[in-house]
Amino acid sequence: MNRPVSVALSQSVPELPTGTDWSYEVKLDGHRMIMWRTDDGVRLQARSGRDVTAAWGDLALASHHLPAGTVLDGEAVITTENGRISFEAAQARAASSPTRAHRLATQRPAHYIAFDALQLPSGDVRPRPYSERRAALLNLLAELPANTPIQAVSATTDHDTALTWHTTLHSQGVEGIVAKRATSPYRAGHTGAWQKIRHAETAKATVAGYTGTARQPQALAVRLPNGRIALSQRLTTPLATRIAPHLVPQPERAYTQGGDAYTPVSAEIIVEVVAGTTRHAVVTVVRLR
Structure with a gap:
C-alpha cells in the first residue's frame, strides 16, 4: 500500500439506517488520521494526505507497538481535565510546531481511536467486509500493552443502543454516530456504505x-x-x-x-x-x- 492513502468518507443522513446488516460507531470530535507502522518506523497521515508525524509524537511512539505492515484508520483525540473530548485541543496540536506539540503532549496526551484496519501484516484487507475488518482490528489491538493510547472505537449492532449514545454522549465530545454496512469493503470517497448523523451538521x-x-x-x-x-x-x-x-x-x-x-x-x-x-x-x- 502506497502513501498517502485516500480515506473512506461517510454520507450525512437525517436518521440512522435500520436492519441486521448495520453496525454503529460513535463519531468523535478529533482529527482524522491514518496510522502507518512500516518495517522501518512509523508515519502518521492526515485526511488530506499530509504527514503529521511530528505534531503527534506521542501517538507515533505508541504505534511502535503495532506489528510492521499495519495501517489503521482512526481519530486522534485529546480530552480536557473533565474528560470531555476537545476538538479545539486537537486543532491546537495539529497546528503546532514540533517543539510546541511536544510540550502540549506532556500536558494533554493524545489517544488514537481506531475504527478500521486497511492493512495487516498479512496484506491489504480493504476488500474484506467491514465485519471481518472489525474483528481483525479488535484481535490486533488486544495484543497491545494495557496502557497503550491506541484503542478501538465503541461500536454496537443494536440500533437503540446507538440512538442512546447519540442522545446522551454529546456532552462528552461525541459528534454523532456512523453506521457501516457489515458486508461493505473499505472504499475511498462518499458511498452509501457509511452513513452518519451529527449533532451539529x-x-x-x-x-x-x-x-x-x-x-x-x-x-x-x-x-x-x-x-x-x-x-x-x-x-x-x-x-x-x-x-x-x-x-x-x-x-x-x-x-x-x-x-x-x-x-x-x-x-x-x-x-x-x-x-x-x-x-x-x-x-x-x-x-x-
Missing part, C-alpha cells in the same frame, strides 16, 4: 477572502452553499494558523452581501462551517478541508 464553503492580514487572518469571507458570501466569526488562533499559508491575496477589495469589506483570494480553499448558521448573518468556520 456542517457544510462545505469556499473561501472568498479574509479580513486582517494574510499572515494573521481574523475572519473569512465564505461563499455558502446557497451562493451568499458572508463574513465568519473571528477565527481561533490555531485555525487561523492553519489557513494562513493557503491565502493568496488579490490587490482589490471586495464586499459581502452584508456590506463587510474583505481582501479576496485567488486560490480555492474549502472550509467547513456550522450548517445551522448558514441561514443567518453569523457563520462559524470549524475547520479547513
Whole structure:
C-alpha cells in the first residue's frame, strides 16, 4: 500500500439506517488520521494526505507497538481535565510546531481511536467486509500493552443502543454516530456504505477572502452553499494558523452581501462551517478541508 492513502468518507443522513446488516460507531470530535507502522518506523497521515508525524509524537511512539505492515484508520483525540473530548485541543496540536506539540503532549496526551484496519501484516484487507475488518482490528489491538493510547472505537449492532449514545454522549465530545454496512469493503470517497448523523451538521464553503492580514487572518469571507458570501466569526488562533499559508491575496477589495469589506483570494480553499448558521448573518468556520 502506497502513501498517502485516500480515506473512506461517510454520507450525512437525517436518521440512522435500520436492519441486521448495520453496525454503529460513535463519531468523535478529533482529527482524522491514518496510522502507518512500516518495517522501518512509523508515519502518521492526515485526511488530506499530509504527514503529521511530528505534531503527534506521542501517538507515533505508541504505534511502535503495532506489528510492521499495519495501517489503521482512526481519530486522534485529546480530552480536557473533565474528560470531555476537545476538538479545539486537537486543532491546537495539529497546528503546532514540533517543539510546541511536544510540550502540549506532556500536558494533554493524545489517544488514537481506531475504527478500521486497511492493512495487516498479512496484506491489504480493504476488500474484506467491514465485519471481518472489525474483528481483525479488535484481535490486533488486544495484543497491545494495557496502557497503550491506541484503542478501538465503541461500536454496537443494536440500533437503540446507538440512538442512546447519540442522545446522551454529546456532552462528552461525541459528534454523532456512523453506521457501516457489515458486508461493505473499505472504499475511498462518499458511498452509501457509511452513513452518519451529527449533532451539529456542517457544510462545505469556499473561501472568498479574509479580513486582517494574510499572515494573521481574523475572519473569512465564505461563499455558502446557497451562493451568499458572508463574513465568519473571528477565527481561533490555531485555525487561523492553519489557513494562513493557503491565502493568496488579490490587490482589490471586495464586499459581502452584508456590506463587510474583505481582501479576496485567488486560490480555492474549502472550509467547513456550522450548517445551522448558514441561514443567518453569523457563520462559524470549524475547520479547513
